[in-house]
Amino acid sequence: MFERLEQVTPDAILGLMAAYRADPDPRKVDLGVGVYRDARGETPVLAAAARAEAALLAAQTTKTYVSSVGNVGFNEQMTQLTFGAAHPALKANRIRTVQTPGGCGALRLAAELLRLAAPGTKVHVSTPTWANHEPLLGNSGLALERYPYFDASTGGVEFPLMMASLERLPPRAVVLLHASCHNPTGADLSEDEWHAVLELIRRRDLVPFLDMAYQGLGGGLEADAFAPRLFAAELPELLCAVSCSKNFGLYRERTGALHVLGSSPGSADAMLSQLARLARGMWSMPPDHGAEIVRRILTDAELTASWQGEVRTMRERVVALRQKLLQQLREYCPQRDFGFITRQRGMFSFLGIGTPEIRRLRSEHHIYLTDDSRINVAGLREENLAYVARAVAQVLKS
Numbered sequence: 001m002f003e004r005l006e007q008v009t010p011d012a013i014l015g016l017m018a019a020y021r022a023d024p025d026p027r028k029v030d031l032g033v034g035v036y037r038d039a040r041g042e043t044p045v046l047a048a049a050a051r052a053e054a055a056l057l058a059a060q061t062t063k064t065y066v067s068s069v070g071n072v073g074f075n076e077q078m079t080q081l082t083f084g085a086a087h088p089a090l091k092a093n094r095i096r097t098v099q100t101p102g103g104c105g106a107l108r109l110a111a112e113l114l115r116l117a118a119p120g121t122k123v124h125v126s127t128p129t130w131a132n133h134e135p136l137l138g139n140s141g142l143a144l145e146r147y148p149y150f151d152a153s154t155g156g157v158e159f160p161l162m163m164a165s166l167e168r169l170p171p172r173a174v175v176l177l178h179a180s181c182h183n184p185t186g187a188d189l190s191e192d193e194w195h196a197v198l199e200l201i202r203r204r205d206l207v208p209f210l211d212m213a214y215q216g217l218g219g220g221l222e223a224d225a226f227a228p229r230l231f232a233a234e235l236p237e238l239l240c241a242v243s244c245s246k247n248f249g250l251y252r253e254r255t256g257a258l259h260v261l262g263s264s265p266g267s268a269d270a271m272l273s274q275l276a277r278l279a280r281g282m283w284s285m286p287p288d289h290g291a292e293i294v295r296r297i298l299t300d301a302e303l304t305a306s307w308q309g310e311v312r313t314m315r316e317r318v319v320a321l322r323q324k325l326l327q328q329l330r331e332y333c334p335q336r337d338f339g340f341i342t343r344q345r346g347m348f349s350f351l352g353i354g355t356p357e358i359r360r361l362r363s364e365h366h367i368y369l370t371d372d373s374r375i376n377v378a379g380l381r382e383e384n385l386a387y388v389a390r391a392v393a394q395v396l397k398s
Contacts, residue, residue, distance in 0.1 A: 012131070012370060020368045028366035029384050031375040034183065036217075036246055036314055036347065041381055046249040048307035052296035056289075065285045068276045070099020070257075074291035077298035078257045081221070082212065082228055082242055089232040093265040096272040098258045098279060099286045103213050103243025104136055106258040110209060110239045111140035112278045113260070113271065114174060123209065124169060125176045126150070126162075128372065130183045130211070133176065147175075150185045152352055155340020157187050163200060171205040179240070180224035181214035181346025184374040188218065188345050194227050198234055208235065213243040216311040217318065218345035221247075228259070236263040244294055246347075247311050253290025314378075318347055321380050328389035333396060347378045357395040365391035 010018070016032040035043045069075065075097040079090065089095050100106040114121045123142050125133055126149035138144050148161040166175060177197070182188055189197065201208055208231050215224045228240045238261035245251045258275065262268030279286070297303045322342045329338040341349050351373040361367040367388060369375045380388065 016368055016370065019362070023366055023368075025366040027384075027387065029368065029379065029388060031367065031369040031377075031379040031388075033379070034347065034376055035251060036249070036318075036378045037376075037381075039317070039381060041379075043251070044249065046307065046310050048297050048303045048310060049249055049293050051306070052293045052300070052303055053289075055296060056292050066099075066288045066291075068280045068285060069097075069272065070286045071288055071291040071295060073295040073299065074099055075257065077295055078242060078244075079259060081215070081298060082225055082240060082257075082259055083232055084222075084225070084229055087229060087232060089261055094262050094268050095232065096260050096262070096268045096275075098260075098272070098275045099291050100241075100256045100258050100279070101283055101286055102245060102254040103211070103241050103256040104132065105254070105283065105286070106241035106243070106256045107133070107136045107211065108140060109258050109275060109279060109282070110241055110260075111137045111142050112282070113239075113275060114209075115141050116274060116278070118172065121172075121174055123174045123176055124166070126178065126182070128184055129176070129178075133211075137176075149182075150187055150350070152350070155185075155187060155344065155350065155352065157189060157193070159189070159193055159196075163196065166197070166200055166206070167204065169204060169206060172207060173204075174207045174209050174239075175201065176209045176211060177227065179210045179212035179215070179227045180218040181348070183213065183346070184348050184350065184370070184372065186344030186346050186349045186377075187340075189227075191226060194230060198230055201231075202235060208238055210238070210240040212240060214246050214346050215242070216247045217315050217347060220315065221308065221311065232261050235261070237261055244290060247314075248290075248294055248297070248307070250290040250293065253293070254287055255290030255294060318377050321377050321385075322349070324382075324385050325377065325380060325389065328385050329392065332386075332389045333393040336396065341377075347376050349375055349377055351375055351392065353392065353396065357392075360395045361391055364395070367391055 020030045038044050079097045100109055121142055122145050123137050124145050124147050127146045147165040148158045151158040210228050218224045231238050240259040242257045244255040260271045262271050297307050326338055326341045353373050355371050358371055
């Protein structure tokens with residue numbers, strides 16, 4: 001049966017991880033893998049998560065199944081975290097939430113719902129977008145198309161080209177938008193630009209599909225939720241995939257949620273019923289451990305305050321690293337403008353250097369980043385900032 005199967009080329013990020021781990025050089029720097037790292041280079045268990053988990057283990061009396069839609073308390077708290085407790089769409093009873101295995105599960109579940117509702121749906125994604133968007137959405141049978149987004153010459157958004165492209169889309173086309181901390185570029189829309197996108201979506205009758213994987217790590221928990229809150233207040237329909245991997249540090253627990261906004265409570269209920277059926281056919285029941293940790297954090301005032309402080313510390317560390325990296329690059333590579341690094345938000349940035357230079361960074365300097373020049377800023381540390389900047393300058397000069 002399986003003799004005709006061919007070996008698949010390893011995922012680029014996974015291959016980069018393996019190469020980094022196998023490298024014995026003590027100077028090696030991992031800027032490729034998209035996880036938060038602290039000043040010691042570790043991805044920590046958040047103190048609030050550890051305390052919530054300890055309380056969970058002490059109180060837990062069963063490991064029986066939860067429902068296909070997941071932990072009800074988690075869903076309620078995530079809805080409030082994303083949209084705000086007093087959001088008009090919540091008051092109108094038009095939002096439904098399903099717990100998913102990570103943000104990836106949320107994206108795939110949304111894709112299955114879109115395919116069910118309109119089998120010929122095309123999802124329009126930014127150029128570039130997160131590499132896993134294509135398999136997660138495309139493997140459901142949906143077609144993906146691209147719209148302009150990143151301006152390599154400025155390190156920002158090609159907003160006029162983006163808007164012109166979206167203007168040409170047919171009614172009911174689905175537009176995938178990064179709510180904050182765009183992955184892989186770090187280039188985000190301003191609030192004024194979000195308002196302009198909202199008006200275009202409303203006028204052209206498009207369907208917004210927001211991916212929010214980094215709430216709190218860009219401008220803050222409230223600021224990073226600006227787009228979903230704005231859209232949910234003004235539009236009849238919305239999909240929003242959310243991850244708890246980064247801001248709660250629950251990478252291994254695969255904790256996420258899919259929010260859907262219906263045009264009416266009845267429409268929202270119908271969407272929820274279909275999502276429960278689809279989830280039942282894919283993973284049956286979502287894992288509860290991470291969801292219960294999040295629920296406990298968000299329903300305990302002391303844990304909530306602790307968690308908010310930890311998220312703020314992570315965000316401030318990344319902002320400071322951006323500023324220090326820019327200073328070092330200006331010192332060692334003054335002929336090139338890297339000012340975009342401090343204008344971007346979140347963990348990622350495109351350095352804007354070519355593939356040959358990237359490969360020399362790996363082979364000669366043991367600095368690992370993806371071939372498109374994306375770096376994880378959180379992978380930097382005080383002790384390697386100058387080393388990285390000097391290495392970049394050296395490969396650019398020769």
